Amino acid sequence: DAGITQSPRYKITETGRQVTLMCHQTWSHSYMFWYRQDLGHGLRLIYYSAAADITDKGEVPDGYVVSRSKTENFPLTLESATRSQTSVYFCASRKANYGYTFGSGTRLTVV
Amino acid sequence: DQQVKQNSPSLSVQEGRISILNCDYTNSMFDYFLWYKKYPAEGPTFLISISSIKDKNEDGRFTVFLNKSAKHLSLHIVPSQPGDSAVYFCAASEEGSSNTGKLIFGQGTTLQVKP
Numbered sequence: 001d002a003g004i005t006q007s008p009r010y011k012i013t014e015t016g017r018q019v020t021l022m023c024h025q026t027w028s029h030s031y032m033f034w035y036r037q038d039l040g041h042g043l044r045l046i047y048y049s050a051a052a053d054i055t056d057k058g059e060v061p062d063g064y065v066v067s068r069s070k071t072e073n074f075p076l077t078l079e080s081a082t083r084s085q086t087s088v089y090f091c092a093s094r095k096a097n098y099g100y101t102f103g104s105g106t107r108l109t110v111v
Numbered sequence: 112d113q114q115v116k117q118n119s120p121s122l123s124v125q126e127g128r129i130s131i132l133n134c135d136y137t138n139s140m141f142d143y144f145l146w147y148k149k150y151p152a153e154g155p156t157f158l159i160s161i162s163s164i165k166d167k168n169e170d171g172r173f174t175v176f177l178n179k180s181a182k183h184l185s186l187h188i189v190p191s192q193p194g195d196s197a198v199y200f201c202a203a204s205e206e207g208s209s210n211t212g213k214l215i216f217g218q219g220t221t222l223q224v225k226p
Contacts, residue, residue, distance in 0.1 A: 030212075031212040031213075033213065033214075035216070040120075040218060041218060042117070042200060042216045042217050042218035042219045043155070043200060043202075043216035043219075044216070045213055045214075045215065045216075048212070048213050050212060058213065059215075090154055090155070092154075094212060099145060099157040099160065100147075100155075100157065100214060101157075102147075102154030102155050102156070103154050104152075104153055104154050105152075105153075105154055
């Protein structure tokens with residue numbers, strides 16, 4: 001099915017572990033984004049990518065790493081998870097000059 | 112510093128009445144504004160947008176107003192329905208020559224429409 005999918009939907013990990021959240025879109029949209037949603041902060045941009053092999057920092061990039069070797073995939077890695085990274089993470093894609101389409105989110109808990 | 116602000120965390124209205132959600136921004140380079148709606152356990156979905164060359168855009172029960180001089184926009188829902196109960200996010204971007212394709216979101220306003 002066409003769309004944007006995130007995996008896993010839920011994840012519990014321990015402090016200090018490396019975690020990778022996956023995002024896959026089937027439209028070949030140029031732009032892809034990672035946001036985190038926290039109470040009182042809304043949606044904050046972590047990283048974004050304008051095309052394969054082109055990535056840039058957003059508002060809150062510290063502690064995160066991204067890569068984009070293929071247009072359809074945009075994984076987000078927490079190199080050493082901290083409790084402050086407990087959040088709901090949303091991936092989105094965008095065709096140039098059109099609105100965003102969001103995935104269903106990954107709820108990450110760091111214990 | 113928060114470039115897009117929604118100062119009302121929550122709003123409660125009666126079914127059939129008007130809901131007005133407000134949003135302020137500080138970056139004068141923003142020229143495209145959007146509203147997204149989010150239900151629990153789902154991703155945000157696009158609702159309505161407006162370009163800075165307009166001051167109003169309407170789509171059915173939803174109307175967005177833009178006041179560039181005040182750096183303020185609002186979303187009006189008339190009439191409000193219980194199914195409109197959700198979190199509403201305001202977002203802004205620069206679509207001109209400095210287009211980076213990224214949206215900056217506000218904190219969100221939780222709307223409750225009571226039957």
